[in-house]
Amino acid sequence: MTLPEDAPLTSFVIAVDGPAASGKGTIATGLGKAFDLPVLDTGLLYRCVGVMMQKAGANLDNHEEAAACALLLTADQLDDPALRTRAAGEAASRVAVHPRVRDALMEFQRTFARQEGGAVLDGRDIGTVIAPDAQAKLFVTASPEVRAERRWKQLKAQGERVSLKDVRADIARRDARDGGRDAAPMRPAPDAVLLDTSEMTIDHAADAARRIVEAARAKWISST
Numbered sequence: 001m002t003l004p005e006d007a008p009l010t011s012f013v014i015a016v017d018g019p020a021a022s023g024k025g026t027i028a029t030g031l032g033k034a035f036d037l038p039v040l041d042t043g044l045l046y047r048c049v050g051v052m053m054q055k056a057g058a059n060l061d062n063h064e065e066a067a068a069c070a071l072l073l074t075a076d077q078l079d080d081p082a083l084r085t086r087a088a089g090e091a092a093s094r095v096a097v098h099p100r101v102r103d104a105l106m107e108f109q110r111t112f113a114r115q116e117g118g119a120v121l122d123g124r125d126i127g128t129v130i131a132p133d134a135q136a137k138l139f140v141t142a143s144p145e146v147r148a149e150r151r152w153k154q155l156k157a158q159g160e161r162v163s164l165k166d167v168r169a170d171i172a173r174r175d176a177r178d179g180g181r182d183a184a185p186m187r188p189a190p191d192a193v194l195l196d197t198s199e200m201t202i203d204h205a206a207d208a209a210r211r212i213v214e215a216a217r218a219k220w221i222s223s224t
């Protein structure tokens with residue numbers, strides 16, 4: 001985490017993007033283990049800004065206050081279990097529309113990506129904006145129905161009481177907001193490999209992701 005923002009990517013960077021509950025977090029963690037690389041769940045940064053705003057009683061649509069919160073963020077805030085709640089996910093996607101919030105969080109993410117040896121980052125704009133030079137890029141998807149069921153089970157396991165119908169609505173709203181915003185909208189990078197996990201178990205999806213990244217790594221090694 002010591003190289004300047006404009007340092008070239010000299011190590012192996014894996015970008016894992018995709019919509020809510022597509023499986024990208026589990027896949028990113030598996031890739032980190034398989035390739036012995038540190039992993040950053042960039043959604044936590046936006047979740048943290050959203051939660052900071054809510055705690056301060058601020059309006060999530062106020063871009064100036066949101067950007068001020070983003071500038072205060074430090075790595076030690078990212079372990080808070082409160083960031084994993086349904087409300088934090090919704091707040092995250094609302095503050096993530098503000099370009100100044102995204103700019104404020106960019107350096108943290110790029111510094112993580114440029115650490116020696118490389119890194120895995122998962123989010124919405126890793127392959128397109130944060131690390132467009134990443135050597136391996138995945139865009140992980142699954143049908144909205146499958147994602148809603150996964151997220152519902154996950155929230156229930158965390159002790160949240162919510163209906164599947166409401167989680168379906170959350171997912172649809174977040175897909176529309178994340179894909180429709182002007183600033184770094186969620187979309188696959190032109191050179192990303194699409195991985196649809198709708199019909200896969202999480203182990204199967206992690207295996208498929210590992211094979212895709214192994215192929216990208218072999219190509220990168222042979223070109224250097």
Ligand code: CDP
Nearest residue numbers: 019020021042043046092093096123124125
């Ligand atoms: O876990 P889940 O996929 O539901 O969400 P997350 O990855 O924790 O991201 C929460 C929200 O943060 C997303 O809905 C996006 O609006 C935003 N986000 C973003 O805009 N860019 C990223 N690189 C990561 C997250």
